Structure formats: C-alpha cells, structure tokens
Amino acid sequence: MNVPSNKFEKKDIIKVENRYLETDETNKLSLIAPHATINIIKDYKLAEKRKIQLPDFITGIFKCPNLRCVTIGENIKSVIEVIDKEKIILKCKYCGRILSIDELIF
C-alpha cells in the first residue's frame, strides 16, 4: 500500500494479519527498514506503537559472508554483533569480520 505521509511525501505500509509480533521479531526489521514504525492493532484498535531498534546481537538469521568462517565450515548458528547502531556496522562474533548490511546472506 502506498499512502500519503506528513513527514515524508509517501509511506509504505505492510500489513501482517492474525499474528502478534514480539519485540525481538520486529527489531529484525530494523536492518531492512531502520526508520519503520510498528503499529499493533488488536480488536480494530491501536494497541501499541513501536519504534524499531537494532538489537545488540542478531542470532541465526543471516549467514556470515566469510566462507572461511567457522559458522559456515562447521554449520554453526551465526551470531552477528551490532557494533554501531547509527552507521549500522556489524561484526561476526566468531570470525570477527566487520560487515555492512549488504554483505549479509540470508
């Protein structure tokens, strides 16, 4: 959906139905949409308005792009550390490689 916005010219809305999203779930969105707001609607009413926040660690969602990383070679759950929340600089907890969002592999 594409609707008019006060702050920006237009905004996009993504609707997820019949499912309550936990905070750590919505925080995962921060990597794709760092300025998004989450509105939780319950019984047709706005129940909660949430600003997205980058977590300190992102566990298991992305793969480390370093093919020589132990998480890849030994098939271990990845742990990506967020070392700078403003500039969004990330670091693999295991191999220590400094990463940008674009480098992460789903």
Add this chain to the structure above:
Amino acid sequence: MKTNRFFNRDVVSIKDFKREDLEYLFEKTDKMKKLNPKEKDELGKARIMGYLFYEPSTRTRMSFEAAMASIGGSSIGISDLKSSSIEKGESLQDTVRVMDLYSDIMILRHQLDGSSKFAAEISDHPIINGGSGSEEHPTQAMLDLYTITKEKKKIDGLRICILGDLKYGRTIYSLLYGLSNYDVEIILVSPPTLQIRQESIYGLKDKMKIIELTELNDTVFQNSDILYVTRIQKERFSDPQEYEKVKGAYTIDSNILKRFKPDISIMHPLPRIDEISQDVDSKSNAIYFKQASYGKDLRSALLALILNESPL
C-alpha cells in the same frame, strides 16, 4: 591472595589483550626464567595440555610441548589428521568436547576463522588459539612483542618494517594488532599481489602510522629498527617465473643488510626457507633463533598463569 589476570582465561585473539595484560605477561615471563627447575615443576605438575592440530605446524606444537614440559606438565594430542577420527568426518564440536574431558588446557590450531572462539564457548577448560583461519595467532604476536622488548628494551618509538607475504601471512595480522597497543610506526613491504588485506586491519590505521610499499627502498633502509621477515610461498603464484623474480627482490642477505641501520634487528616467525640467507645467521642483527627461544619461555609463563590462580 590476588588472582592473576590470566587465570582460567582463554587466549583466542590478540585483540582481547590490552597493553597492561601484555606487560604483565612479559614481566612474569622474566620472573619465571629465574625460577629453579624444582619451582617451575610445581606450576604444571599433574596437569595435562591437550592439543588439536588440524593444520600441521611442528614449530608451534613443539614450542607448546616444550613449554608444558618445562613446568612439569604433560601433553596429549592429535597432530596428524590422516590417522584420526577427524578425517572420518567428526565435527570440530565433538572433537573439542572429547579433548576437553581429557585435558586441563587445550591448544587448537584450525584452518577456519573463529574456530578458537567457538571452541572456547563449548569447552569447560581454557583454550589457547595456536593459529586459526587467516589472521589469528595470538601467542606468536605475544612472543614477537616480548622478543622486541628483550632486544630493544622498549617498543614505543620504534619503526618496524614487515616484509613478505602480507596477504596470507597469518602471523602478520595478529602482530599488527598487538603492536597497535604501542606508539610505533609500521612500514609494510610486499609484492603488489600480496599486499595486506585492508578489511582485516579495520581501525588500525587510526591507531598507528602505516606506510605501504612494494619494494625495499631508502625509506625502509634508513628508518627501520626491526625488520620482520615472512615467507613468500611458491603456491601463491600461478607463474613460476614471477615467483623467482619476486623471491630474489625480497631476499635478505649480508649484502643488503649493509644498507640498513647497523643496529637493525631481524626477526622471522620460522620456519625460514630462503628469504633470509644463511650468511645473515651469524650476524648480531639476526635474532630469529632467540625469538623461538623467547617463545618457549613466554608460552611456559602463559600456561603457568592460566593454570594457577596465584601470580608467579
């Protein structure tokens, strides 16, 4: 009783150790050298060091084994992959877990980045990284720094030239991070195809001056206090002629030595092939064999400190 700052600690990355830690370790290494054999023997008595070497490295393994023996402990381990279960497909996780049951401290050498970090998480006993992936070899960096303090009586203020394969040389990265605790200047000299990987020295250029060159020139000759030589491996070149050419241009012999400052110290992590010619060995500038000896001392102290709560 005060607990020493290395007690029960993992040695995964040189980045985990601050200048105070390093200075503490160097001081304890000096102190331990003065102990008599009987006193040393008490430090590792009845303790077992386990080692898992997924990559061959006779030097590092021998150094650790000698270090453990010198404090009265013993070693068990696997260094020959071909004859072990690892070859049959056992995961790193399982192998580490089993070795952890048999030993009080473990040395791990593995080809993957982050392997020691992972091992440290799953083992109950401390892990020492004996070389992992492409850029971590913390105890080599520690012993290199210790060697510099012994030979030059300081590290601050020195200009250190690192020569050779800087792209694949694992020890280089750990050494650079170790050196970044001090006020030093770095001159890196390598063939154009083997220059340092910029993504692996993240943040280092903010901490110290790093000059990058592709040949030995007057900047190097006139300024270097330490020349740290590493091997250039033939496998890195697709063209054998190119390798021969490069090899010749970076070899240190007694002739080229004359162009350096008279008090330059030449280091090498060993094994050396022909990047330093043997006619340099007898010169007082050559400290690479002493470096190996300092390495054993430092590793003895490190093992003793990790295994014993009380400071030495």
